[in-house]
Amino acid sequence: MYIAIDPSSGVPIYMQIVSQIKTGIAMGRLLPEDPLPSVRQLAVELSVNPNTVARAYLDLEYEGVIYKRQGAGTFVSGQGVEMSKNERRKVLSELIEKALVEGVNLGLDEVELRETFERVLDKIISSRQAEAVGK
Amino acid sequence: MYIAIDPSSGVPIYMQIVSQIKTGIAMGRLLPEDPLPSVRQLAVELSVNPNTVARAYLDLEYEGVIYKRQGAGTFVSGQGVEMSKNERRKVLSELIEKALVEGVNLGLDEVELRETFERVLDKIISSRQAEAVGK
């Protein structure tokens, strides 16, 4: 699990860590029960304070996608996220609406919106399948 | 064009204004050449400093969705956005990927992702059509 940080991007470091780990999980590169690098180890790799990594892990734990065990380490949780189906759909809806509103304002039409969606979805699905058979 | 601000939401006021105007345009509630409320007028309505509204309008102008004329006012621009098709698709792809990564981490499956997408897309499309015939 390689993580690349761009300190000059304006996006907070801990958020970059969060989103890359989330992407790794969604793509199937990180599977349930896989260990994440320790707070210190990743901190050294990224030349960052351990607390910054801990902050990222805290967010991820709060969202239920990882769990921690003192002394042992941090791991990807299998199907965490304690939310009702409706809540999940609402969260997803809002993110998709944000994307589509942006797309429409960019002048893209219905066909292009659909195409883009399918392309991204396929990328995720096929990545997950590839990782699943690889292990 | 009613705009509702929640000062305690944590989201900066100017961003709330930006996203609501973007949504209004995408939904077809605001059509090209429609005037936006003046900086001062909207500032009074929202009990906010005129500069805060101006900050929002600055962002929107930078993105090309509105244009301003000194002394005259601010208007919705018809199909602004000077970007190549590829750039637009890239912006959209990143937003959709973000949404889908979130969806997958929430434990939603491919069918649910598709359903949610279609529902949101239909909402936008039908809203635009309704507004178009209404005017």
Next chain:
DNA sequence: GGTACTGTATTAGTGGCCTAGTACAGTGAG
């Protein structure tokens, strides 16, 4: 039990985002 690893807590400082006050400048109608 000690050693070396995990994550955690506390504190603090810097930077910059966000908002506001206030004064300036352009435009259009009468």
Next chain:
DNA sequence: CTCACTGTACTAGGCCACTAATACAGTACC
């Protein structure tokens, strides 16, 4: 030309997000 409206520039301050230093606490394994 003047008035009343537009948006703009400049300044400044408060608040908090973000990161870091450093010390503490739990776990595993020899």
